[in-house]
Amino acid sequence: MVKIHPSILCADHGNLEADVKRLIDAGADYLHMDVMDGDFVPNFGLGTEVFSCIKNYTDIPLDVHLMIRNPSKHIRFFRKLGAEIITVHPEADTHIAGTLALIKELGAVPGIALNPGTSVETVKEVLPLCGHVLAMTVNPGFYGQEFLEFTVGKIEILGELSKKYGYSLCVDGNINAERVKRLHPMGVSNFVIGTALFKEEPVELIRRIKEENS
Ligand code: DX5
Numbered sequence: 199m200v201k202i203h204p205s206i207l208c209a210d211h212g213n214l215e216a217d218v219k220r221l222i223d224a225g226a227d228y229l230h231m232d233v234m235d236g237d238f239v240p241n242f243g244l245g246t247e248v249f250s251c252i253k254n255y256t257d258i259p260l261d262v263h264l265m266i267r268n269p270s271k272h273i274r275f276f277r278k279l280g281a282e283i284i285t286v287h288p289e290a291d292t293h294i295a296g297t298l299a300l301i302k303e304l305g306a307v308p309g310i311a312l313n314p315g316t317s318v319e320t321v322k323e324v325l326p327l328c329g330h331v332l333a334m335t336v337n338p339g340f341y342g343q344e345f346l347e348f349t350v351g352k353i354e355i356l357g358e359l360s361k362k363y364g365y366s367l368c369v370d371g372n373i374n375a376e377r378v379k380r381l382h383p384m385g386v387s388n389f390v391i392g393t394a395l396f397k398e399e400p401v402e403l404i405r406r407i408k409e410e411n412s
């Protein structure tokens with residue numbers, strides 16, 4: 199069964215509680231929390247108050263995508279905010295193996311996120327340390343961007359390697375029902391969905407995606 203991670207960056211922040219409850223009722227498996235520092239990526243968000251706010255009314259696991267430089271400094275902080283999966287960018291971390299070990303030690307699932315231009319070759323040594331691998335299909339920083347077709351070759355390789363290492367393979371960037379159908383047979387089990395999910399009725403879309411890919 200595929201797992202759906204709605205991107206909270208795309209939610210209506212004026213009605214966050216209603217949106218989150220709707221997503222949970224619809225069958226979301228995780229909430230995807232994008233954290234940006236305005237340096238590693240040219241945007242800011244999500245504020246930590248959003249985490250506390252969400253934790254006030256749900257226990258759904260949070261999947262935290264850290265698009266920040268030197269993420270190791272902030273792992274403890276995000277773990278305390280309730281992160282169950284913590285994904286860091288190897289492009290932003292000089293000592294990625296140490297950071298993954300720290301995430302594991304704190305009881306969360308260690309994940310790496312790969313920019314579209316980052317090859318599998320540069321991270322193959324740390325794949326055995328990962329419980330989660332997030333392949334970016336857009337350049338990170340903003341929702342609503344165009345899907346980058348050239349990332350699909352890498353996704354196929356990561357799908358093959360997931361059988362050996364056992365990590366969950368996730369994609370992030372302009373994912374919709376058609377792309378889930380195309381990428382799931384390549385070994386992608388988890389899908390971050392932003393714009394597509396908030397464009398139509400999420401209950402219907404999540405149900406359809408789960409039915410079509412069971
Ligand atoms: C992009 C973020 C994504 C984004 C997804 O930098 O990491 O999680 O919010 O939104 P869509 O699905 O619109 O690309």
Ligand code: ZN
Pocket residue numbers: 205230231232263370390
């Ligand atoms: Zn993300």
